[in-house]
Amino acid sequence: MQQAVARLAPVLPLLTDLGACFARAGHELALVGGPVRDAFLGRTPPDLDFTTSASPDETEAILRAWGSATWDLGRDFGTIGAVRRSGGVETTVEVTTYRADAYDGVTRKPVVAFGESLEGDLVRRDFTVNAMAMRLPSLEFVDPYGGLADLEAGVLRTPSAPEVSFGDDPLRMMRAVRFVAQLGLVPAPEVYAAMQAMGGSLDIVSAERVRDELVKLLMAREPRAGLELLTDSGLAAHVLPELPALKLEVDEHHRHKDVYDHSLIVLDQAIALEGPADAPAESVPGPDLVLRLAALLHDIGKPATRRFEPAGGVSFHHHEVVGAKMTAKRLKALRFDKDTVKAVSRLVELHLRFHGYGDGQWTDSAVRRYVTDAGPLLPRLHRLTRADCTTRNSRKAQRLSRTYDELERRIDVLLEREELAAVRPELDGNEIASVLGISPGPVLGRAYKYLLSVRMDEGPIGKEAAADRLRTWWADQPESR
Known part of the structure; x- marks a missing residue:
């Protein structure tokens, strides 16, 4: 815990100050999710995400007094953003009201219901390693679902049953694949089984959301493990079906290499x-x-x-x-x-x-x-x-x-x-038109392409020689007669 707090040292004054502002207003505030996880991984968190008992309107009022500017990141979803400029340093925060979302099972749009407790908010998070929090300003560590133990064991679990979690939002299965690549975690057996059984539910998720997760996966330092999970779990059949299709059956004479494995090696080597x-x-x-x-x-x-x-x-x-x-x-x-x-x-x-x-x-x-x-x-x-x-x-x-x-x-x-x-032809369009005595149009376009091919085949030959070649070409064109 001390090491995690030390990792947060650069932003610790800001955290305690912001927590004190919410406390004075009678509300809870906690640093939550990725920043807490990254602190335990020895990384400096790139973003600061908070959750609070305050309503969006109450959050906005507190942040307006605390920061230099605020904006509405999604009031209906409870999220307010703010920036604070101090001593030449600019810090951006996002604060979301405790959530207790449910999903309609059709459009994947959450039906927003604000929650009443930090623990209730954490249970709706995607994975236990992202369901850890730090109360502010006290710096009390909150981990009701064993996220730290899972992080140390390198295991990816869900706070609730994976069937419930993935049923709420199927995109979480894609996030699992991404976290395997980014964090080197391994899905727990029950998580893997749920991914195999529920992959088809990804079909109701928007292509844009799927794409964004795929991009994050590919941009990981070593995406191969995530891609293998994507394929082996069956998710790729719904996201990138061309990838598992590369697993061609190798004939008994082994007359060609495993195209799937080859493609993953090529990716490794390109990186x-x-x-x-x-x-x-x-x-x-x-x-x-x-x-x-x-x-x-x-x-x-x-x-x-x-x-x-x-x-x-x-x-x-x-x-x-x-x-x-x-x-x-x-x-x-x-x-x-x-x-x-x-x-x-x-x-x-x-x-x-x-x-x-x-x-x-x-x-x-x-x-x-x-x-x-x-x-x-x-x-x-x-x-x-x-x-x-x-x-x-x-x-x-x-x-x-x-x-x-x-x-x-x-x-x-x-x-x-x-x-x-x-590379361009040695005569431009105006010069070609002048040499041939023609106006702009399809014929001029053909003449340009011809001179470009001459330039490609022979390299620079000079304007005069290019004009001679053009006249010779023109003599064979039906429009010249």
Whole structure:
């Protein structure tokens, strides 16, 4: 307990001061949930969440006198926010009235009922490790459901029966998966059994809420354990069905590797290739959601494209193209933003491109196209491609690494020499129109694309040579006659 209080030392004056303000007004106040859990884990809590016996209106009045500004975070749900600025330091708090929610079982919207006690509020929390509190200003530790013991044992339990807890809000099953990844906890047998039995209830939870939990899971330091629980418990079938579908039955001759396990290894290796959080963009500072999604989903087109060949082999022709379409469809269903959908699906589509490089026989034109097709995704494509090598054959792995090193060196040379990141035809639209004597329209667009292909194939040739090429091309077009 003393160590947890010591971890809260930077905010302890604020905690006791705020607690005293509520006490003087005749109300209870307690620090609750994640901040208390994190203090026992030796972490400095990033947020401060409180619960109180005061009504929302009473809370607002107290916070208005205590802080610099207040706002309504959800008065109907009992939550009021405030910020206090003192000595150049700004602290934000959220205070929620004791709750005793029930859910309607259809829309997942809570029917709000304010509670009467701290213990009653804690029992409605998702897990025991989040059902610990510290009364203020006395700093009395409150743990009616054994959260600290579960935290020390590394076990994830619910304060009430898991069937009741998950029935109240099925999204708590996704939170369980996330806490496995973030905190290294293991679900208790009864929690795991309830997840297996009740996974279908996730179908009534909004896609946005599911997406947010999935993102938090993927952005954990080591998300693999959470993803394995997501799959093994059956939840993935309702959230990301393409993931368990990767568990292809390996034929007796083992003619292809376990695609599911391979994908998790690729994710692990991609994470290891991320740069530090403060690294420049070209180093892909982690955690990077786009890279992690692409690594996890890069092979989801394989089940649909698997073919056993007459000669005894197995093929997955065009799985990258099929996978890109599947990726876009799934991410749209989960309500990811357009930029994320576009970036992840593009990486999935491009992830095999390097394997056409062979032993380095690509022309400069092919290298230019690799760079321009990837565009701003190139740093991520580098890491995805390297992470996709999971062979246990060390000689093959070293050869692939050396070959990609060579490709990156060629890219660097061309980038420096030709500014490929902003490659354009050597004549702009106005110049093309002037050379050909045409007006803006579809023909001008075709002429632009032709000159762009010349630029890609041959590199810079100069404006005069580009104009000559354009005239030669124009002579063969029906519009020129």
